[in-house]
């Protein structure tokens with residue numbers, strides 16, 4: 001982020017390139033081009049009509065106007081009313097059209113960005129925070145909304161007024177126009193100069209606000225931890241610091257914005273007084289002078305408005321850059337899985353061959369060093385080892401959340417990369433330590449393993465997972481809402497929901513990350529029993545924290561500091577008198 005800001009401020013003005021980037025987003029407007037074009041036409045008509053106003057007002061105050069009649073009424077007055085009515089009607093429809101196009105476009109854009117975001121590899125998420133990413137989709141896109149609905153229209157309207165106004169003024173009095181215009185270029189240059197300057201501040205404020213929001217999101221998500229650690233005041237101070245920083249940057253930017261607008265006010269009104277003064281001196285009739293002053297005001301207002309447009313445009317270029325940054329990230333090759341091609345169906349045999357690995361975010365830290373092992377189809381293999389040994393990393397590699405730095409992972413003897421990613425993952429299921437429940441019904445949470453599951457299937461899965469008994473005790477049964485808005489489930493209950501999910505998914509390879517937190521013995525028995533049933537007839541890889549549960553495993557792989565140090569059955573490993581024996585003695589001693 002920081003680099004991005006520095007790069008943006010240090011770069012020479014690449015306005016055209018940035019603008020071109022923004023235009024890439026017009027791709028999303030394409031399907032609605034007809035409505036958009038009609039809106040533009042209406043905008044053109046209402047802006048041109050607006051351009052006639054000063055002239056007609058001048059005519060109205062002309063003493064001769066009462067002699068020019070239209071069906072007995074003052075012609076200039078009638079024309080003025082007609083222009084106003086026309087302008088309001090066209091504006092009305094123009095706004096409706098633009099808003100329609102914008103809403104649809106932004107919905108598509110939101111969907112596109114989200115669809116892309118969720119397909120990005122884990123590597124991407126390691127480097128970013130959730131708050132920052134969700135603000136990309138919320139605030140950056142809202143910023144574009146303003147650009148599409150208001151800024152663009154304002155820009156076109158202002159350009160018409162400036163160009164049309166200047167042409168009309170030149171026809172009226174080239175001398176006075178030249179005099180008036182002498183102040184404008186200076187203002188334009190100032191607008192560009194200031195606009196660029198202000199861009200830096202608004203971008204910084206945007207980023208600092210996003211950083212502050214991250215504190216809110218993270219602390220609300222982890223509110224239990226905040227409270228348990230009595231860290232409310234620490235968080236308040238953290239949030240205060242970030243929001244104050246944003247405010248300070250905003251205020252600094254505000255000073256320049258203020259100076260900018262004072263400059264424009266002084267410039268425009270100073271110029272107006274000078275123009276009237278000079279017009280009077282040139283003997284211009286009052287009606288013509290009124291028109292002239294009104295045009296000058298319109299032009300001056302539009303020039304000042306252009307600066308605003310410029311700043312908005314800069315802001316939305318910033319937002320676009322952020323969005324394109326996400327869209328330009330290469331996504332994982334994820335496709336909807338309906339059926340699995342016979343050649344991609346897993347038999348359940350897994351081999352790690354000389355796997356070395358480090359996380360993309362920490363290239364200096366070797367996590368896995370030449371790890372090789374085999375798991376045969378339908379075997380139950382346990383991964384044990386001290387904390388940080390690399391057990392979860394093996395699971396991540398198996399799921400291809402990351403690719404190994406060197407070595408190969410084989411499924412049934414075939415390189416894991418030769419399988420379509422989604423088909424591979426769809427044949428594996430994970431029952432994690434910390435079960436994440438969506439804030440929805442129990443049914444939806446179970447069906448996460450198979451979104452088109454019927455109620456009967458869900459019930460059967462819940463029964464197999466030993467979860468049905470507690471689910472049916474809730475008055476709403478499967479329709480009970482859990483999570484943030486609903487009831488909180490106990491650790492054992494959450495795990496059984498996760499097991500039901502896995503039952504529904506019916507995976508070829510099952511990965512169990514055993515809960516470290518001890519469940520009460522009743523719950524533990526229910527969970528273990530459900531897991532035993534689930535493991536039947538499939539390859540299972542169990543990350544075991546309590547060694548008592550892995551005695552029956554066909555094979556136990558003992559990891560330490562990213563290397564396999566022992567491998568064998570419980571009895572073999574106990575006989576070895578190595579790390580497994582030590583870990584085992586430690587656990588049973590406690």
Ligand SMILES: Nc1ncnc2c1ncn2[C@@H]1O[C@H](COP(=O)(O)OP(=O)(O)OP(=O)(O)O)[C@@H](O)[C@H]1O
Pocket residue numbers: 126359361362367385386387388389390391392393394
């Ligand atoms: N996303 C990550 N980025 C960088 N390093 C990581 C990441 N995840 C894990 N690590 C590091 O990789 C090493 C192995 O971690 P891993 O989670 O695989 O261990 P583990 O054996 O599963 O530990 P535990 O039993 O505590 O869950 C640790 O040193 C850890 O700090």
